[in-house]
Amino acid sequence: MFPKLDPLLHSELRLAVMSILAGVESADFTYLKTQTGATAGNLSVQLEKLTAADYITVEKGFKGRKPCTTCRITPAGLEAFNTYIQALQAYLPTAQK
Amino acid sequence: MFPKLDPLLHSELRLAVMSILAGVESADFTYLKTQTGATAGNLSVQLEKLTAADYITVEKGFKGRKPCTTCRITPAGLEAFNTYIQALQAYLPTAQK
């Protein structure tokens, strides 16, 4: 009745990150930071977890002379995200009066 | 862009409980336990938190000679639940290919 929700995605910040990455080809660290309003520390930790699960890839490069961390969603990540959204429906009944 | 999600509702079990209670007049402990598949201990703790927030009321009575704990959603709880569902939409983009 209530399917298990992927605990890796059932987290406000990680979900926001995945939501962004699901809609773009890539996004860099600072973009994710400003869009989500997260602190850099928190974002760094959560990106690491998403990377460990192979839901995203993180590529460290440079933009000019400044470091630039580019994130992309993986096929596995996209699938997990869509599965999560489906599962979540069961928890959201059609609106009450 | 990503509204803050009520942390009290952004929890798998509490959300399931609220989802059930939003659709019925009342539900007792054992019903919630079987429907959610939760352990009694976990359910007890989470009901306590929802009660502390005045999202539900818990009434301890008897059914026959056995104790029976009846739960109901409060108006505040229903409002919070609906607000949460609205906020969640921002995290769920229209499905990806």
Add this chain to the structure above:
DNA sequence: TTTGTTTGGTTTATAACATAAACTTGTTTA
């Protein structure tokens, strides 16, 4: 009637989690 079993929970302990604060490394600016 006392022994065990089930029901309906609560309390407690633990591991995972989210988050902010502090730190690091390098770059730009005064």
Add this chain to the structure above:
DNA sequence: TAAACAAGTTTATGTTATAAACCAAACAAA
């Protein structure tokens, strides 16, 4: 050069979710 800034990472801490252990009352059986 020194100070400020950018882009992150690491560390520390409080909060959470959860299961395990526990408790009390009712029922069943011997």
